[in-house]
Amino acid sequence: MNQQLRSFFGSLASSARDLLPLVLVIAFFQIVVLQQPVPELGSMLVGLLLVVLGLTFFIQGLELGLFPFGEALAFGFAQKGSIAWLVVFAFALGFATTIAEPALIAVAEEAAEVAAASGVIAQDDDAMEDYALGLRLTVALAVGFAIVIGAIRILMGWPIHYLIVGGYIGVVVMTAFAPEEIIGVAYDSGGVTTSTVTVPLVAALGVGLASSIEGRNPMTDGFGLIAFASLTPMIFVMVYGLWI
Amino acid sequence: MDLNALLGELLTTTVGTVLDVTPIMAVIFGFQWLVLRKPIANPAMALRGFVFVILGLALFLVGLELALFPIGKVMAQQLTAPEFIMEGAGHHLERPIRWYDYGWVYLFAAAVGFASTIAEPALIAVAIKASSVSGGTISVWGLRVAVAIGAAAGISLGSFRIVTGTPLHYYIIAGYIVIVVQTLFAPRRIIALAYDSGGVTTSTVTVPLVAALGLGLASSVPGRSPLIDGFGMIAFACLFPIMTVMGYAMLGSVLERRLKRKH
Numbered sequence: 001m002n003q004q005l006r007s008f009f010g011s012l013a014s015s016a017r018d019l020l021p022l023v024l025v026i027a028f029f030q031i032v033v034l035q036q037p038v039p040e041l042g043s044m045l046v047g048l049l050l051v052v053l054g055l056t057f058f059i060q061g062l063e064l065g066l067f068p069f070g071e072a073l074a075f076g077f078a079q080k081g082s083i084a085w086l087v088v089f090a091f092a093l094g095f096a097t098t099i100a101e102p103a104l105i106a107v108a109e110e111a112a113e114v115a116a117a118s119g120v121i122a123q124d125d126d127a128m129e130d131y132a133l134g135l136r137l138t139v140a141l142a143v144g145f146a147i148v149i150g151a152i153r154i155l156m157g158w159p160i161h162y163l164i165v166g167g168y169i170g171v172v173v174m175t176a177f178a179p180e181e182i183i184g185v186a187y188d189s190g191g192v193t194t195s196t197v198t199v200p201l202v203a204a205l206g207v208g209l210a211s212s213i214e215g216r217n218p219m220t221d222g223f224g225l226i227a228f229a230s231l232t233p234m235i236f237v238m239v240y241g242l243w244i
Numbered sequence: 245m246d247l248n249a250l251l252g253e254l255l256t257t258t259v260g261t262v263l264d265v266t267p268i269m270a271v272i273f274g275f276q277w278l279v280l281r282k283p284i285a286n287p288a289m290a291l292r293g294f295v296f297v298i299l300g301l302a303l304f305l306v307g308l309e310l311a312l313f314p315i316g317k318v319m320a321q322q323l324t325a326p327e328f329i330m331e332g333a334g335h336h337l338e339r340p341i342r343w344y345d346y347g348w349v350y351l352f353a354a355a356v357g358f359a360s361t362i363a364e365p366a367l368i369a370v371a372i373k374a375s376s377v378s379g380g381t382i383s384v385w386g387l388r389v390a391v392a393i394g395a396a397a398g399i400s401l402g403s404f405r406i407v408t409g410t411p412l413h414y415y416i417i418a419g420y421i422v423i424v425v426q427t428l429f430a431p432r433r434i435i436a437l438a439y440d441s442g443g444v445t446t447s448t449v450t451v452p453l454v455a456a457l458g459l460g461l462a463s464s465v466p467g468r469s470p471l472i473d474g475f476g477m478i479a480f481a482c483l484f485p486i487m488t489v490m491g492y493a494m495l496g497s498v499l500e501r502r503l504k505r506k507h
Contacts, residue, residue, distance in 0.1 A: 018368065021359035022449070026316055029352055034322055039315065046250070047311025051363075054303030057296045058365050059372075065293015067373070068285070073272060076280040089275050096267035103451050114471045160436045161427045168420045175413045184412055184475025191446035191478035196301060197265050199444050200369035201272070207377055218377045219433045226370075227439030230482055 008056070015055040023048065058196075066200045074208025083155065087148050093202070094147035094229065098140040103192040108132040108139075111185040118181045120244060135185075135240060142236035143193050146228035147202065153224065154209045157216055160224045167231040174238040182241030189237045190230040202226055253309075258302040265298060301448075304365065308449065316356065317456040323352050324460040341466070343407045350400045353457060357399035357481065360449040361392040367444045374437050382437070382493075390492035394485030395445045399454055402480035406461040409468060412476045419483040426490045434493035441489045442482040454481060 030036055038044065077086045098104060112121070112128040112135070121127045153163060175183060194202075202225045210222035276284065284290055322328055329345050361367060371384040405415060427435060446454075454477045462474040 018363050021362050022312060022356075025352075025355040025359040026312060026319065029319055029323070029348075029355075030315065033348055033352075034319065034328075044311045044315075047307045047309070050303045050307030051311060052307075054300045054305070054307055055363075055365060055368075057300030058304060059300070059368060061293045061296025061298075061300055062369050062372070063293070064296060065290050066297055066369075069272065069290050069293070072285060073276065073280070076276070076282055080280060085275075085279055089271070089279070092271045092275070093268070096271045100264055100267050102264060103447075106455075110471075110474075114475075117471050160439060164439055165424055165427070168424070172417055172420065175417075181472065184472065184479075187412060187416060187479035188475050188477070191443065191482040192451065194366065194443045194447070195264075196364075196366045196369075196448050197268060197297065199366035199447070200373070201268065203370050203373045203440075207373060217433075219374075220436055222377060223374070223436035223440045225440070226443040227436070230443035 011056045011059060012052060015052045015059070018055060019048065019051055062200050066197070067204045070201045070204025071208035074205050075212045078209060078212035083152075086151055086155075090147040090151040091144040093144075093205075095140045095144035097195065097198040097201075098143040098193050099136060101193060101195050103195070104136055104139055104189070105132075107185065107188060107192050108135040111135055111182075114181055114185065115244075120179070120181060131244070134244070135189075135237065138236050138240040139189050139193060139233045142232040143229045145236075146232040147225055149232075150206065150225035150228045151209065154206060154216060154221050155213065157221060160220075160227070164227060164231065167228070167235065170235045171231070171238075174235050174242075178238035178241045182238060186234050186237035186241065189233040193229055193233055194226050199226060202229070250306075250310075254302065254306050257306045257309075258299065261298050261302045261305070269294070301365075305448065308452075313452055316453045319352070320453070320457040320460045321464075323349050324457070324464045326464055343404065346403070346407050349403050349407070349457075349461065353403040353454075354396040354400040356453050356457070357450070358392045358396035360453055361395040361445050361481075361485075362388060363449050364445065364447050365449075366447045367391055367441075370437075370440065370444050378433070382434075386492060386496075387437075387441070387489065390488045391441045391445055391485040394441075394488035395450065395481045397488070398480035398482070398484030399457070399477060401484075402454075402477040403457065403461055405476065405480070406458060406468060406473050407465055409465075409473065412479070416479060416483065419487070423483075423486050423490070426487060426494070429494060430490040431493050431497050434490060438486050438489035438493070442486045445485050446478050446481050450481060451478065454478065 027038070030038055077089065109132050112132040115121045115131055116123045116128050121131050149163065153160065178186065203223070206225045207218045207222035210216040210218040216222070276282070326341065329341055367388055371387045374382045374387055375384045401415065405412065430438070458474045458477040459470050462468045462470040
């Protein structure tokens, strides 16, 4: 128990260190640059304590739950040897984690406002809601597709840079054709898809797959799933913009 | 803030987090039970892990909402407000505000980009994984600092872009060209990880702060519209870490070669 307690305090200290730069930056700009008092020091300290505690629990939970579980799933699929099931799983995982992503919901709503303001869609709530939902579905499809491609890449051992450069070319070509209002939304949609729970799970899955297939290197082949998931939404959203 | 309100906030955030992760859990447990049909190796430990992840995330979000987000967002508005920019230029601006009057904004963008990336849980997760897979040749802190420098550069340049109103896609395409050239020279083992590090930077901590900054800039700089010009910051924050992580690995291999030559 004593040792467990000590390791818990050790992780608390390292979480506090992770947070320290952000606290310093905010304090510097508040006190030195804007020259304003720090509001409600009490609730701020409580908040910081919660952040540090939360980060500590999250990291412990990763090591106990998400990482081993993600790897066990990958081993399971490698053992089963069914590519079809792996593809279905990869798509379901990508789609399900994205459709409910709060950051994506926020961006989709903003994008609907842009579209309504620039006259692409009608300026009423129904049209905006439809547009936002369509956008979310598009991004979720894109991420599902990305995880499928990424998983197949690990199985086949394709070098990642050909696929990524291909994706870049796709983005550039689509930028030339897509309507101007959608470009900013499309570029940002790549970044908001990968949430804090999805990232560790997908990383464990990729590394697990690469280490359970002979001839694959977990370092060169295991990573890259997240990269696809942040690239395909850009292309898909621009296609959506053309099609609307 | 009183204890009851805090507990209430904690409860709603926990429920919200559970709802957010429900689809993920449904997929992974569904496949585990229905397709793979294999018992989980250590169900009690796995369950504890998942509870820790959800609880940790909820505490993290409530704490950020309480301590850092409000002040960070207000700060972004104050720093981008025209009055503050005028004052910084010494009250005697007879000419219109130029891009170089926004010095504090660029510095704030870089500092917040760096600091929020260091605190980003998803990046910590990937760094832990990369360090264990690489047998320690990629250090957790080395990777995190490299990504954070990239995010800082990206968000700072993103603010510059909003201030000047230059088209987003020129920057992105130029960034792609740099990345493609770097890919030719970077050590092979880093490439996949570098591409991944773009997507993991923008998560729980970074997105709200950076979005507030982008929105503040786009609504206060004359001639910009928050609806059109507010976008693009996240894309920048995703792009630049790819460059800095490859740069970090290239620097590492150059130093290694030099060390070998000495011996």
